[in-house]
Amino acid sequence: MTGPLTCENVHDMLSAYNDGELSDEEMRAVGEHLSSCVACGAESTRIANLKRLMKYWEGIEPSPSFREKVVERTKREIEGRRIIRVSKAVLAVIAVILLAAGAFFLGRHLKQRAEAESAKDRPAATSPQPDRRPRSE
Amino acid sequence: MAAKEEGRRRRRQEAARPAADSDEALMARVAADSHSAFETLVRRYEAPLVTFCYAFIRDRDAAEDLAQETFLRVFRNASRYRPVARFSTWLYRIAANLCINEVKKGRLRKTLSLDEAVGPDPDGTKIIERLAASGDAPLTEAERREASALLDRAIRHLPDDQRTTLVMVEYHGMPYQEIAEIMGVTVSAIKMRIKRARENLREALKILGAER
């Protein structure tokens, strides 16, 4: 900041001054101006009074059921999450069982086929019966 | 009454609160699925949050709905919250976005003019005179209620950005920097808004008969 403040400068800063929102240097400069300028001093008092009056605005008190509604909704969400978590766990177990069963049956099937293949490769004379028949010997 | 006190005392309370009880510590517990931590936050912020939404929307029921939605989002996104920003800034930013969208939808937009006001309020004049004369002497309960209602009418007529800024400064006691972060604008924009808000509030009070 250079030079002394004009009344116009101060007028623009009075709102922030009353909120304590100017830099230290500005706060000091405006304070000095106010101590010697009646017009700006009066304007600053008006703003201070307006601030004092605003303290009487009570805002909005939430209705008595407000918190209850919020809590109820979030509790329901937690319950939902728990159900999802449990279902996921159950699904995972089912998936593991299915995979294991699948692997078992696939393994058995492949083994049977391999045995059947090797039976076919043997000389036909020794084994007249068709491939598919279960071997009973 | 409790709402106002709650709003005003917020900053001092924050300083006095033990670290384990801070908003940020509670949020960490909410992220770990603690519902009681969430309830503490709701109790702490319900009145200031509903009032915050009311400043945007000027309708009590809509303000409660938006505040409820805000809390729900806080709860759902708790694990995404990082304490780099104050919890309150994060909370109010969520609320501001919801409110601004709601206002944009235009459903609740009422164009209010001072003509709609009930007209000059002779009791309002008395209150201002009394405030000026009595210094810090407390108002009677009836006068308090009168003053609050008068201010409510005057505030409702301010342009949106001025009204919301005024409420954040005077009711919530927020520093300009935090308001700027919540609204996504510069601190100098906030300075301008609060200055204009006060000029217009004074005009509105004059029309309502409370200030000369």
Ligand SMILES: [Zn+2]
């Ligand atoms: Zn001056």
